[in-house]
Amino acid sequence: MNGQLGIVGASGFIGRELARQAAEAGWVVHGFSRTERAASGAIAHWREWTEAPDFAGLDAIVNLAGEPVNQRWTKARQRLFRDSRIGVTERIAAGIGRLSGSGRPSVLVNASAVGIYGNRGDELLDESSAPGCGYLADLCRDWEDAADRVAELGPRVLKWRIGIVLGRDGDAFRQMLIPFRLGLGGRLGSGQQWMPWIHVEDLAASILHGIGRSGLHGAVNGSSPQPERNIDFTRKLGAALRRPALLPVPAIGLRALLGDFAGVILASQRVIPRVLLENEFHFRYPTLELALSDLLTSSSSS
Numbered sequence: 001m002n003g004q005l006g007i008v009g010a011s012g013f014i015g016r017e018l019a020r021q022a023a024e025a026g027w028v029v030h031g032f033s034r035t036e037r038a039a040s041g042a043i044a045h046w047r048e049w050t051e052a053p054d055f056a057g058l059d060a061i062v063n064l065a066g067e068p069v070n071q072r073w074t075k076a077r078q079r080l081f082r083d084s085r086i087g088v089t090e091r092i093a094a095g096i097g098r099l100s101g102s103g104r105p106s107v108l109v110n111a112s113a114v115g116i117y118g119n120r121g122d123e124l125l126d127e128s129s130a131p132g133c134g135y136l137a138d139l140c141r142d143w144e145d146a147a148d149r150v151a152e153l154g155p156r157v158l159k160w161r162i163g164i165v166l167g168r169d170g171d172a173f174r175q176m177l178i179p180f181r182l183g184l185g186g187r188l189g190s191g192q193q194w195m196p197w198i199h200v201e202d203l204a205a206s207i208l209h210g211i212g213r214s215g216l217h218g219a220v221n222g223s224s225p226q227p228e229r230n231i232d233f234t235r236k237l238g239a240a241l242r243r244p245a246l247l248p249v250p251a252i253g254l255r256a257l258l259g260d261f262a263g264v265i266l267a268s269q270r271v272i273p274r275v276l277l278e279n280e281f282h283f284r285y286p287t288l289e290l291a292l293s294d295l296l297t298s299s300s301s302s
């Protein structure tokens with residue numbers, strides 16, 4: 001399937017990779033942004049982001065908007081977290097609702113996050129697992145509920161529960177490299193927590209795969225088939241960088257440094273992408289070793 005694809009959050013880390021792959025696959029990409037931008041590269045047209053955006057002519061929409069949560073969770077920021085997720089999804093519903101039934105896009109992929117599962121120890125989590133507890137789990141549940149309301153307007157809705165996305169331009173990976181460069185790499189907290197990671201290329205490719213599977217709807221875990229415990233992730237990253245990973249960071253230090261966000265880093269989510277595996281998605285980077293080898297080979301970070 002290809003045609004006209006709208007990406008909300010197209011200027012972001014994941015949005016840029018999705019736009020690149022979609023354009024390469026023959027989609028005409030329309031980006032939505034709060035900032036005026038000139039068409040360039042993969043994004044053929046930019047459209048204005050409004051209370052009820054203009055989605056005319058689009059076959060599919062992917063919503064990747066979201067104020068980053070890797071910062072201190074002040075009350076003001078918590079309002080931004082909600083508005084940029086639930087509020088944005090509600091505005092997408094308003095934009096789709098303005099169109100006549102036959103003019104509506106046939107599919108919406110709405111971002112969500114593995115944070116919906118909360119902190120679950122060694123439990124294997126697939127899309128049928130119940131949501132967990134805590135601030136992020138509640139936020140993701142409300143975000144997915146808002147996406148479900150779009151399904152009532154006609155489009156097939158996929159809720160993409162995104163894991164920790166690894167890419168050269170991504171905050172998560174960049175921040176992981178900093179302590180190693182300083183020789184200060186080490187496990188976080190006990191190191192026993194499971195990390196559901198995914199290479200950004202696989203994430204974007206899997207979203208396009210999901211758009212093309214007309215029978216697929218509902219929740220989809222966007223993470224690799226081999227999550228890693230933090231201690232193993234740290235060891236493998238240290239080995240790939242040829243830097244020691246000997247200095248553990250205690251949970252209490254993380255909490256002092258990062259506030260509530262430390263809870264996200266210390267939470268354990270052993271997530272399996274069952275829906276993607278059952279729907280014949282081929283991961284180019286199924287193992288962390290393959291992902292790190294790709295990401296560190298062509299970057300200047302080693």
Ligand SMILES: NC(=O)c1ccc[n+]([C@@H]2O[C@H](COP(=O)([O-])OP(=O)(O)OC[C@H]3O[C@@H](n4cnc5c(N)ncnc54)[C@H](OP(=O)(O)O)[C@@H]3O)[C@@H](O)[C@H]2O)c1
Pocket residue numbers: 008009010011012013014015032033034035049064065066067068069083084088111112113114162163164165166170172
């Ligand atoms: N990266 C990860 O590891 C990860 C993990 C789990 C979930 N996710 C989720 O995946 C989505 C994309 O992540 P990312 O890493 O690509 O984020 P990003 O680089 O921070 O980009 C987010 C985009 O959202 C748009 N945006 C922010 N607030 C908005 C608002 N109030 N209204 C409309 N647009 C808004 C921005 O577009 P403009 O400034 O151009 O308007 C920006 O380009 C987010 O929802 C994030 O929570 C990411």
